[in-house]
Every structure is written in C-alpha cells, then in structure tokens.
Amino acid sequence: MTRENWTIIRDKISDDIRSGRLSAGDQLPTEKQLADRFEIGRHSVRRALEALARDGKISIEQGRGTFVADAPRLTYQIGKRTRLRRNLIPQGVDVTSRLISANRVAAPYRVSQALLLSSGARVTESRRITLANDLPVAFGCAYHCAERFPDFAERRDVLGSTTETYRSFGVDDYVRQHTSLFARSAKAEEAKTLKQHPDVPVLVVTAIDATPDGTPISTSRVIWSAARVNFATEHSDG
Amino acid sequence: MTRENWTIIRDKISDDIRSGRLSAGDQLPTEKQLADRFEIGRHSVRRALEALARDGKISIEQGRGTFVADAPRLTYQIGKRTRLRRNLIPQGVDVTSRLISANRVAAPYRVSQALLLSSGARVTESRRITLANDLPVAFGCAYHCAERFPDFAERRDVLGSTTETYRSFGVDDYVRQHTSLFARSAKAEEAKTLKQHPDVPVLVVTAIDATPDGTPISTSRVIWSAARVNFATEHSDG
DNA sequence: GTTCATTTGTGCGTATGTATA
DNA sequence: TTATACATACGCACAAATGAA
Numbered sequence: 001m002t003r004e005n006w007t008i009i010r011d012k013i014s015d016d017i018r019s020g021r022l023s024a025g026d027q028l029p030t031e032k033q034l035a036d037r038f039e040i041g042r043h044s045v046r047r048a049l050e051a052l053a054r055d056g057k058i059s060i061e062q063g064r065g066t067f068v069a070d071a072p073r074l075t076y077q078i079g080k081r082t083r084l085r086r087n088l089i090p091q092g093v094d095v096t097s098r099l100i101s102a103n104r105v106a107a108p109y110r111v112s113q114a115l116l117l118s119s120g121a122r123v124t125e126s127r128r129i130t131l132a133n134d135l136p137v138a139f140g141c142a143y144h145c146a147e148r149f150p151d152f153a154e155r156r157d158v159l160g161s162t163t164e165t166y167r168s169f170g171v172d173d174y175v176r177q178h179t180s181l182f183a184r185s186a187k188a189e190e191a192k193t194l195k196q197h198p199d200v201p202v203l204v205v206t207a208i209d210a211t212p213d214g215t216p217i218s219t220s221r222v223i224w225s226a227a228r229v230n231f232a233t234e235h236s237d238g
Numbered sequence: 239m240t241r242e243n244w245t246i247i248r249d250k251i252s253d254d255i256r257s258g259r260l261s262a263g264d265q266l267p268t269e270k271q272l273a274d275r276f277e278i279g280r281h282s283v284r285r286a287l288e289a290l291a292r293d294g295k296i297s298i299e300q301g302r303g304t305f306v307a308d309a310p311r312l313t314y315q316i317g318k319r320t321r322l323r324r325n326l327i328p329q330g331v332d333v334t335s336r337l338i339s340a341n342r343v344a345a346p347y348r349v350s351q352a353l354l355l356s357s358g359a360r361v362t363e364s365r366r367i368t369l370a371n372d373l374p375v376a377f378g379c380a381y382h383c384a385e386r387f388p389d390f391a392e393r394r395d396v397l398g399s400t401t402e403t404y405r406s407f408g409v410d411d412y413v414r415q416h417t418s419l420f421a422r423s424a425k426a427e428e429a430k431t432l433k434q435h436p437d438v439p440v441l442v443v444t445a446i447d448a449t450p451d452g453t454p455i456s457t458s459r460v461i462w463s464a465a466r467v468n469f470a471t472e473h474s475d476g
Numbered sequence: 477g478t479t480c481a482t483t484t485g486t487g488c489g490t491a492t493g494t495a496t497a
Numbered sequence: 498t499t500a501t502a503c504a505t506a507c508g509c510a511c512a513a514a515t516g517a518a
Binding site: 268269270284287298299300301302303304 | 482483484485
C-alpha cells in the first residue's frame with residue numbers, strides 16, 4: 001500500500017514545523033507553488049493543509065496566505081477552584097476577556113434546572129470572549145440569577161475579575177460543582193469568532209459554579225477552540 | 239452571500255436524521271444518486287457527508303455505502319471514583335473490554351514520572367479496547383508497576399473487572415487522581431481501530447489512578463472517539 | 477476461489493468566486 | 498483597481514473495498 005499523495009505533503013510540512021525548519025508565523029508557499037513543487041494537484045495540497053489546520057498547526061487565511069500557527073496549546077485546569085486568570089496567566093499567557101453582550105432573559109430550561117430556579121425565572125446572560133495573547137481561544141455565555149446578581153455582567157466588566165465580582169455581591173468563595181464537555185465540528189460563525197479554520201472542531205464545555213455549601217450560583221456554556229487548548233483536572237479537594 | 243452547495247445537502251440530511259425521516263442504520267443514497275438528486279457535483283456531496291461523519295451522525299464505509307449512525311453518544315463520568323463499567327452500564331449500554339496485548343517494558347519517561355518510579359523501572363503495559371454495544375469507543379494503554387502488579391493484565395482479563403483485580407493484589411480501593419484531555423485528528427490506524435471515518439477527531443485522555451492515600455498505582459492513555467462520547471466531572475468528593 | 481458490479485476513496489484539470497493587500 | 502491567494506464547484510478517471518454471483 002503506497003502512501004497517498006496528500007499525506008506525504010502533510011507529513012513533510014508537519015515535520016518541517018516540528019524540526020524548526022518552519023517556525024511560528026512563517027508563511028508557507030502558496031497552494032499552487034506547493035502543488036508544482038511536489039508535482040501533485042492543488043486539491044491534494046489543500047487536503048494536506050486542511051488536515052494541518054484541523055490540528056491547529058497552521059492557519060489558512062483566504063486572500064492572505066497560509067501561516068505556521070504561532071500559539072502553543074494552552075492547558076486549562078478544571079478543578080474545584082477553577083479560575084480562568086490564575087489558570088492561564090502562569091503559562092506566560094496574556095489573558096484578556098471582553099464582554100460582548102449582557103441581557104436579562106427568561107431562563108432557558110437547562111439554565112433553570114442548573115440554578116434550581118423556577119421555570120421562567122429571570123436570569124442575566126453575559127456573553128464573553130476570551131483571548132490569549134490576543135488570539136481568541138473561547139467564547140460563551142454565563143447565566144446568573146437576576147434577582148441575586150442583578151447587574152453581574154456590568155460589575156464584572158468594571159471589576160475585571162469574576163472572583164471580585166462575586167465578592168461585591170457578598171459571595172466570598174465559590175467552587176466548580178460540575179463540568180461536562182464534548183467535541184463537535186464548529187459552526188461557520190463559531191469558526192469566524194474564534195478566527196480559526198472552519199474545519200477545526202470545538203469543545204463545548206458546560207459548567208455549574210456554586211457556593212461552598214452547594215448552592216448553584218451560575219452556569220455557563222463555553223465554546224473552546226479544540227486546537228488551542230488542553231484540559232486537565234485534579235480529583236483532589238483543592 | 240448565498241449558501242454553499244455542500245452546506246445545503248449537509249443540513250438537509252442532518253434535518254432528515256433529527257426529524258426521524260432517516261433513522262439509525264438506514265442506508266443513504268449513493269454519492270452519485272445524491273449528486274444527481276441535488277444537481278450538484280459528487281465532490282460537494284462528499285464534502286457534506288464528511289462533515290456529517292466528523293460529527294458522528296453518519297458512518298461512511300468504502301465498498302458498502304453510507305449509513306445513519308446507530309449509536310447515541312455515551313456520557314463518561316470522570317470523577318474521583320471513575321469506574322468504566324458502573325459508568326456506562328446504567329445508560330443501557332453493553333460494555334465489553336478486550337485485552338489486545340500485555341507486555342513488560344521499561345517505563346517510558348511519562349510513565350515513570352506518573353508512577354513515581356525510577357527511570358527505567360519495569361512496568362506492565364496492557365493494551366485494551368472498549369466496545370459499547372459492540373462498537374469500539376476507545377482503546378488505549380494502561381501501565382502498572384511490574385514489581386507490585388506482576389501479572390495485572392492477565393488477572394484483569396480473567397477477573398473481568400479492574401476493581402476486582404486490584405482487590406486480588408490487596409488494593410481494596412483506588413481513586414482517580416488526575417485526568418487530562420485534548421482533541422486532535424485521528425491517525426489512520428486509530429480511525430481503523432475505532433471503525434470510524436478518518437476525519438473524525440479523537441480525544442486523548444491521560445489519567446493517573448492512586449490508592450486513597452495518594453500513592454499512584456497506574457497511569458493510562460486512552461484514545462476515545464470524539465463523536466461517540468461526552469465527558470462529565472463532578473467536583474465533589476464522591 | 478474468482479469474477480464482477482457496486483460504492484466509496486484518491487487524484488488531476490479547469491473554471492469561477494471571494495477576501496486581502 | 499489590480500494582482501494575489503484561498504474557496505467553491507464540476508467533470509472525469511482510476512484505485513480499493515465490499516459483497517454477491
């Protein structure tokens with residue numbers, strides 16, 4: 001069984017990246033040039049490049065070119081005391097998070113279940129995007145009971161930290177109660193939001209945070225770029 | 239911006255599955271038939287089918303045809319007391335696990351680190367595949383200290399349960415200490431082992447189990463089909 | 477066991493659309 | 498505006514796997 005054309009070029013470029021012959025940010029030859037150089041069709045080149053893009057090794061940008069990815073994978077620690085900033089900053093990553101929108105809505109079924117609210121209760125919905133070194137890595141939605149945390153999103157935006165925001169509401173501590181996760185392919189807008197190739201899958205992470213006594217205070221659904229993050233959990237009490 | 243051809247047929251088939259017009263196990267029309275019916279090229283049909291296969295909605299089999307997937311996603315609970323059988327059986331899933339190979343090897347670096355062994359210590363390496371309703375969902379490798387658990391793999395195969403096997407070595411209880419996870423595209427052999435389309439990504443899960451006092455007793459690296467499983471964790475003590 | 481039709485997989489050429497600089 | 502580079506799309510040919518005759 002001879003190797004397929006497209007896997008040959010995929011592995012060649014992959015090796016070039018691993019070995020350092022190509023480094024972060026470098027522009028690759030155009031599809032046409034690669035096709036000529038390897039004496040294969042442009043379709044085979046595209047297939048190879050797509051495979052590399054799916055693994056986050058390169059970034060394909062229409063009209064500009066194809067580039068070696070310049071962001072190493074982050075490791076996101078999920079634990080009882082999951083804190084985004086403390087989590088990613090130690091990796092030398094500049095984490096910023098931006099509020100996209102803040103709304104007051106009737107709790108969707110999933111949310112009312114998670115927060116133990118009566119169906120139809122009012123909740124605040126804050127949509128945020130998270131960037132690591134200015135590159136989007138995740139975006140999603142957090143829900144808080146509107147009665148208990150009326151202007152959560154706005155305060156969070158001013159205070160700059162979730163922990164501080166809870167404190168301002170008299171919640172001195174909170175823990176991650178539940179996390180679930182699955183992979184699926186990205187929708188077109190999701191890929192655009194994350195500035196990633198449409199074929200890169202996403203990890204959908206649903207979480208519930210609670211006060212230490214077990215009262216749920218927020219639930220969130222965050223879409224992570226599967227190519228830019230690893231997840232880890234310690235199953236101790238920390 | 240008008241919709242692309244391939245997304246139209248992708249969404250049409252996706253809707254047909256969701257609505258029940260197509261049900262689990264049904265064979266789809268051939269690529270040629272779909273191309274004719276939708277008056278688009280075969281490449282566009284293939285692209286649509288690949289997208290559906292990546293999400294585990296259909297199963298494409300060379301020489302046979304294309305079928306609606308007949309296995310719902312499993313939910314795998316990762317927790318301090320992670321037990322494969324107790325985990326999946328309650329979902330009405332018939333879980334079987336088969337020993338592929340058992341070896342005694344010098345501990346790879348990662349393994350010696352995880353198990354707190356001196357570098358080069360002997361460990362047993364058991365390769366297993368896990369099937370849910372006869373469909374592969376995961377396969378991987380577990381490592382145990384060869385001195386403490388000399389014939390772990392063989393005993394495990396006879397006893398049929400990891401918990402029982404540990405008990406036979408005098409380990410009455412064990413807990414999950416650490417789990418980490420990331421997504422990447424599947425290698426060709428991995429796709430073949432999991433009997434899935436080559437474009438379906440996998441989730442690579444690395445774990446360390448320990449006795450309740452914190453002594454690590456095993457580490458494993460398991461490749462899960464990203465299309466066939468969800469992961470969930472409770473961050474309580476259970 | 478072999479042959480053959482069927483169906484998906486790989487590969488190339490070509491044309492045209494769209495985003496970027 | 499123009500040139501460049503990636504995106505979509507169609508047609509065709511042949512390879513490889515499957516299953517039935």
